[in-house]
Amino acid sequence: MKIIQKTIRKAYQNWSPCKEIRCWHYCGAFDGTKLICFTQNNPIKTHAGAYRIGENFNLPKYKEFPFFHSESRLIDKLLNRYNYINPSWKIVVMRINRCGKILGSKPCINCSKLLQSVELNEIYYSLDDGNFMGPTVDKIYLEPFDQLSLAHNG
Numbered sequence: 493m494k495i496i497q498k499t500i501r502k503a504y505q506n507w508s509p510c511k512e513i514r515c516w517h518y519c520g521a522f523d524g525t526k527l528i529c530f531t532q533n534n535p536i537k538t539h540a541g542a543y544r545i546g547e548n549f550n551l552p553k554y555k556e557f558p559f560f561h562s563e564s565r566l567i568d569k570l571l572n573r574y575n576y577i578n579p580s581w582k583i584v585v586m587r588i589n590r591c592g593k594i595l596g597s598k599p600c601i602n603c604s605k606l607l608q609s610v611e612l613n614e615i616y617y618s619l620d621d622g623n624f625m626g627p628t629v630d631k632i633y634l635e636p637f638d639q640l641s642l643a644h645n646g
């Protein structure tokens with residue numbers, strides 16, 4: 493799927509192994525197949541925007557721990573940029589660990605609530621085996637060759 497491949501490519505362009513960070517989470521928003529917004533988590537630095545999301549969407553956890561998850565960063569950025577969220581936009585979430593391996597990135601309970609409240613329902617997320625799960629129960633299989641070439645050639 494094009495939007496998944498685009499997200500993987502972009503994620504590896506942004507990925508840099510880091511001592512303090514076990515995993516990077518990445519999130520892309522697509523209008524059709526056009527990438528309109530791309531974000532990553534920041535588990536190290538708190539952010540006023542993360543707190544604001546907690547406040548505006550009634551998510552106490554994000555007020556207590558105002559660190560951006562890739563999804564909350566994405567919603568914050570989309571709202572700042574467009575002032576609204578179009579429910580037809582598609583979201584792809586993925587995670588890469590320190591070794592460069594794709595791992596599962598099912599949105600956490602709070603990000604799920606957040607995505608639901610802005611009516612974004614077409615969510616794709618990575619699985620521990622490097623494949624992706626779509627909005628229906630169907631697993632999206634990526635060719636191992638695809639994953640490798642996307643990872644190494646940018």
Ligand SMILES: [Zn+2]
Nearest residue numbers: 561599600603
């Ligand atoms: Zn989350």
